[in-house]
Amino acid sequence: MSDLCVGPDRAVTLHFSLKLEDGSEVDSTFDKAPATLTMGDGSLPEGFESLLHGLAIGAREQFSVAPEAAFGERNPANVQRMPRTRFGSDIELSEGVMLSFADQGGAELPGVVTWLSETVVEVDFNHPLAGHRLLFEVEIIDVQPAA
Missing domain, CATH: 3.10.50.40 (Chitinase A; domain 3)
Incomplete structure (x- = not known):
């Protein structure tokens, strides 16, 4: 010791x-x-x-x-709405699903689906x-x- x-x-x-x-x-x-x-x-x-x-x-x-x-505090700017067409048809989308994105530098950026409609997907990039x-x-x- x-x-x-x-x-x-x-x-x-x-x-x-x-x-x-x-x-x-x-x-x-x-x-x-x-x-x-x-x-x-x-x-x-x-x-x-x-x-x-x-x-x-x-x-x-x-x-x-x-x-x-x-x-950190939650940052409302880290919640993004994207067209559903941005997601491939092979990706099963539902609230609570964590997805992996690439940031501008190519680093992995996890995001959680918080809301979706037939045309829009809302993803929260804040740390859980x-x-x-x-x-x-x-x-x-x-x-x-x-x-």
Whole structure:
């Protein structure tokens, strides 16, 4: 074991749980293998990462994370209406279906169908957790210098 605390350029092994304010669980490692990440590598949003700084092995903490420190506020401009003809006839469209699009740089951009008619499809490109206050629980298992 290490006596290092969580900080920049540290490899951190941890258990975490992420819940919505109503208590519904989004993700958790407490019932499976812990996660390992390198601080500053982009694995966690900065707002979550900053909460871990200074924690030592064995620490178990709970945090309430505001939308702006998590996945951002919902942006109405990220909801787009497109002609249904833009979608191939082989694509089964219904509300709640997640589709993959390419942005201008060619990167994958997921979107969720939120409404459709015979001529129009509305797709929400906001992160599914955008606009939500989240409950973040973490238990630090190990901290090592990053490789």
